[in-house]
Amino acid sequence: MRNIISGCLVVLSFLTGTITSYAQNKTLKTASPAASNADLQVQKPSLIIMISVDMLSGEIMDRFTDNLPGGLGRLLREGVVFENGYQEHAFTETGPGHSTLLSGRHPSSTGIPNNSWIDMSTGKTEYCVNDISVTNIGQPEGGIGCSPKWFIGTTFGTWLRDQFPGSRVFSIAGKDRAAILMAGPKTNGVYWFQEGFGFTTSTAYAKKLPDWLLQYNKSFLQTITNKSIIWNPIGPADGKAYPGVWHAQISDTIIVSTLPRLVQTQGFPQEAAPGFLFDETQNGSFWSRWRATPFWDEAIFNAAEAMIKNEHIGQGPNTDLLCLGLSATNATEHAYGNAGPEIQDLIRRLDLRLGEFLNKLQKSGRTVAVVLSADHGGLDFAERLRSQGIPARRLNTALWLKDLQARVRTQFNLDKDLLVGSMRGLYLKKDIAAPLGDRRQVLAKVVDIIRTMPEIAAVATYEELAALPEKRFADPRTSSLLYRLKFSAYPGRSGDILFAFNPLVELNGPPKYDPAQHGTPHDYDRRVPIIFWGPWKAEQRYDPASTVDIAPTLAQQFGINPEEKVDGVALKFQKK
Numbered sequence: 001m002r003n004i005i006s007g008c009l010v011v012l013s014f015l016t017g018t019i020t021s022y023a024q025n026k027t028l029k030t031a032s033p034a035a036s037n038a039d040l041q042v043q044k045p046s047l048i049i050m051i052s053v054d055m056l057s058g059e060i061m062d063r064f065t066d067n068l069p070g071g072l073g074r075l076l077r078e079g080v081v082f083e084n085g086y087q088e089h090a091f092t093e094t095g096p097g098h099s100t101l102l103s104g105r106h107p108s109s110t111g112i113p114n115n116s117w118i119d120m121s122t123g124k125t126e127y128c129v130n131d132i133s134v135t136n137i138g139q140p141e142g143g144i145g146c147s148p149k150w151f152i153g154t155t156f157g158t159w160l161r162d163q164f165p166g167s168r169v170f171s172i173a174g175k176d177r178a179a180i181l182m183a184g185p186k187t188n189g190v191y192w193f194q195e196g197f198g199f200t201t202s203t204a205y206a207k208k209l210p211d212w213l214l215q216y217n218k219s220f221l222q223t224i225t226n227k228s229i230i231w232n233p234i235g236p237a238d239g240k241a242y243p244g245v246w247h248a249q250i251s252d253t254i255i256v257s258t259l260p261r262l263v264q265t266q267g268f269p270q271e272a273a274p275g276f277l278f279d280e281t282q283n284g285s286f287w288s289r290w291r292a293t294p295f296w297d298e299a300i301f302n303a304a305e306a307m308i309k310n311e312h313i314g315q316g317p318n319t320d321l322l323c324l325g326l327s328a329t330n331a332t333e334h335a336y337g338n339a340g341p342e343i344q345d346l347i348r349r350l351d352l353r354l355g356e357f358l359n360k361l362q363k364s365g366r367t368v369a370v371v372l373s374a375d376h377g378g379l380d381f382a383e384r385l386r387s388q389g390i391p392a393r394r395l396n397t398a399l400w401l402k403d404l405q406a407r408v409r410t411q412f413n414l415d416k417d418l419l420v421g422s423m424r425g426l427y428l429k430k431d432i433a434a435p436l437g438d439r440r441q442v443l444a445k446v447v448d449i450i451r452t453m454p455e456i457a458a459v460a461t462y463e464e465l466a467a468l469p470e471k472r473f474a475d476p477r478t479s480s481l482l483y484r485l486k487f488s489a490y491p492g493r494s495g496d497i498l499f500a501f502n503p504l505v506e507l508n509g510p511p512k513y514d515p516a517q518h519g520t521p522h523d524y525d526r527r528v529p530i531i532f533w534g535p536w537k538a539e540q541r542y543d544p545a546s547t548v549d550i551a552p553t554l555a556q557q558f559g560i561n562p563e564e565k566v567d568g569v570a571l572k573f574q575k576k
Contacts, residue, residue, distance in 0.1 A: 042535045042575060044558045045367040047314030048160075050102055050182055050323045050550075053350070054094060054175070054330035055518060057377025058085070058527035060338055064347045067237050071354030072347070075372060079533030080573050082545040086476035087376055087528060088567075089487040090500055090521035091424050094330070095128035096488065097375025097547070098181040102156040102323070104551030104566030106487040111152035112181060113490040114424040126150070126493075129180045134204040136176075138197040146176045146192075147204035148185050154563050155184030156551040157321045162186070163560055166317035172199065172304050173325025174296055178375070182323035189311065191303070193296070193327075195287040199303050212310035216303055224290070229263040231293045233345045234352075242341035248383040250394065250508075255381070255515050257340035263289050292335040292342075294349040296328040301353050305360065314366040319558070326350065330378075334514035337380045371554065373547060374528040378518040382506040392504040395455060397423050407449050412436055419446070423507050424519070425495020443496060450499055458482055459499035465489045472567065475544045477523070484521040487567075536573040545571055 065076060087097055089107050091114050099110035107113050116127050127144075134145035157169035171183035176192040183190050187205065191213065194200045198217025201209065209217075233242055245258040264286055290296065304324050307313065313320050328346060336342040361368050379385075385392035405417045412418060418433060419426045428442065436442050443461045450459045458481035465486040473479040485498045501507065503522045508514070518525045530545045532553070548568030555562050556570035 041559050042557055044164075044319045045314075045369045045534075046316075046319060047361070047366050047368045048319060048321050048554065048558075049368060049370040050156075050321065051354075051370060051372040052098060052101060052173070052178060052182060052323070052325045053372065053374050054178065054325065054327045055333050055338075055376060055378045056329050056374040056529065057338065057524065058083075058529065059377065059524060060329075060343060060347065061529050063339075064236075064344050065351075068348070068351040069237055069355070070351035071356070071358045072351040072372075073237075074355065074358070075370070075531050075533040078538050079531045080536050080539045080541060080571075082530035082541045082543075082571075084477065084542060084544040085373075085528050085530030086523075086544065086546055087526045088473070088476045088479060088484065088546050088548065090481070090484040090498070091488045091519055092376035092521070092525040093424075093519050094175060094375050095177045095181060098178050098325070099128075099151065100547045101373050101375070102182055102184065102551050102554075103153060104156070104548050104555075104562060104568045105153065106548060106567050108487050108489050109153065109567065110181075111150055111490050111493065113488050113494045115177065117425070117493045117495075118421060118427055119493075120427055120430065127177075129177045131202070131204060134202045136194065136200055136202045137206075137209055138194060138200045145202040145204065146180060147202060148180050148183075149204075151181060151185060154186075155182075156554055156560070157184045157323075158186045159555060159560050159563050160319065160321055162563065164318040167319050167321070168311075168313070168316060169321045169323075170307060170311060170313055171323035171325070172300065172307055173323070174291070174300050174327025175325060178325030178327065179323065182325065183321075189307070191307070192325075193300070210310070212306055213303070216306045220299060220302070224264070226266055227264065228266040229290070229295070231259060231261040231263055231295075231342075231345075233259040233341060234348060236344060236348060237351075242344050243339065244341075246340055246384060248381065250381075250383065250515055253515070255336075257336045257342060259341045259345060261293070261342070263293055263295070288331075288335075291328065291331040293332065294328055294346045294353075296331065297326045297346075297350060298353060300324070300326055300328075301357055305357065308361075314361075314364075314368065333378050333516050335516075337384060337516045338378055339380045339384060369534050369554075369558075371550060372529065372531055372533075373550060376518050377523075377525045377527055378516060379504070379506060379520075379524050381515050382504070385504070390504065392506060394506045394508055395501070397507050400453075400455065404450065404453065408446055411445055411449060412442075418442075419497075421495050423501075424498075426497045426499075427495050447497060450497065455501050455505055457500045457502045458485065459497065460485060461497055462489055462491070462494055465498065466491070472569075476526070476546050477544060481521055484526075488521075530571075532571075532573060535576050537576055539573070 093115045095112045095115040096107040099112040112128050119126050129146040130144050131147040131149040136145045160167045168188040170189045171179040172191045173179035174193045179190050179192045190205050191199045191201050198220050247256045382392035382394040408418050421427045481500050500521050506517050552566050552568050552570045
């Protein structure tokens with residue numbers, strides 16, 4: 001079965017006491033007959049779980065999910081599986097992607113256009129969940145805390161809590177932005193992983209960590225401190241061999257893709273140096289190596305189970321929501337690509353661990369609905385793609401931007417750079433732009449320069465994108481690059497100029513960078529799985545769907561009213 005779970009979209013599971021064997025419904029259909037809203041609604045479970053698998057692309061689902069015996073395989077066999085699920089915006093990063101999953105809205109509405117942006121009123125770079133008014137518990141002194149300060153609007157969790165008294169919303173993830181942006185502004189507990197500490201939260205949510213989490217963190221650190229840690233492959237489900245050793249040199253970095261892999265030698269310190277380490281020496285960051293293994297997801301699952309047990313999640317007077325963000329896929333793909341033994345073994349382990357997770361919920365007697373999705377997909381190493389005859393290339397973004405700045409200086413006869421920003425958007429420096437005259441004309445000339453650069457597929461000013469008429473694409477595959485840029489543009493946060501590079505251009509900047517990347521508006525970065533597993537007849541669906549369809553679909557299925565305009569639509573299924 002070909003499935004799409006690259007950017008992790010939707011898996012909805014419904015467990016009632018003992019899990020009904022949805023495998024009995026093996027007939028796969030491409031569409032469901034029309035039905036009324038009343039016909040579509042199903043009984044609310046005691047617990048809804050939104051699972052996001054970071055950087056789980058449709059391509060990975062196609063390659064590595066046949067015949068999986070565990071939880072992921074079960075969802076694929078027994079759920080409503082959308083082969084053509086997409087993130088619809090251009091800048092396919094973790095923050096924007098997670099902001100769509102339970103809001104039903106594009107980043108142009110959630111206010112999270114990128115992971116970071118420049119506040120031109122202050123000149124400071126703002127991270128999508130940073131909040132200087134709060135502190136993360138356990139972080140070094142002077143650090144900036146995290147909250148949903150920058151998120152605009154509501155989420156499914158908001159609607160649930162507002163409309164069903166006693167409902168609670170919890171979230172836990174490897175990344176702060178994943179946990180915070182899935183859950184939204186109204187929560188009962190939000191936690192994320194902090195290197196050298198365990199799972200934490202900020203004073204935006206609590207004054208101190210609960211006792212159960214303090215105990216979990218203590219036990220977790222004991223399991224890895226001064227231990228020899230080796231990532232040994234468990235082997236694919238079909239018994240075939242994993243891909244063999246592959247290596248390449250990118251600038252001064254040698255990449256080796258192979259298993260087994262040494263993560264830590266007993267007795268070496270757990271340093272916190274930045275950057276990924278690709279060889280097996282021990283002179284870099286332990287945490288960078290450890291995050292790029294299945295052990296990170298294992299820790300997230302374990303912490304989630306401790307939270308479910310101790311907070312009695314799914315055992316209250318009304319339906320609870322749990323957001324679960326699995327992050328190891330992202331770190332692993334950045335370091336080793338999406339075609340080697342590392343990602344294949346990680347998916348195999350994720351499948352088995354998800355199966356254990358669902359089985360424990362089954363035995364607890366909770367009725368559970370699970371949603372699985374992803375924030376974005378990703379591209380394999382350009383070097384490995386070229387070895388397979390695919391015309392991919394790597395672009396040094398620092399040199400590209402330097403070239404652009406030089407062209408702009410020549411155009412306007414300047415001795416200073418006019419632009420500041422990144423590949424997610426460029427801003428005019430106001431003090432340098434002001435003497436040049438009409439701002440729109442200045443922007444137009446810069447856009448014309450960018451348009452002549454051979455790597456560029458589309459470019460526009462923010463004002464041009466904002467002026468495009470509102471439009472919904474029934475098939476996300478048919479949207480233009482300009483509309484994808486529009487769905488990524490938010491006033492005051494996005495750049496003055498937004499642009500997209502050609503397909504198969506991998507963006508990197510020296511001296512240290514992640515060899516495999518994401519973030520573009522192209523389908524390998526946008527295509528993600530959408531799977532609903534629950535009280536519906538199993539279907540293999542080929543009609544397109546979007547991540548912004550998840551929240552309105554859950555709302556319709558469980559009789560909840562969206563509290564604001566959403567960009568998505570409610571998908572229709574056949575009840576069992």
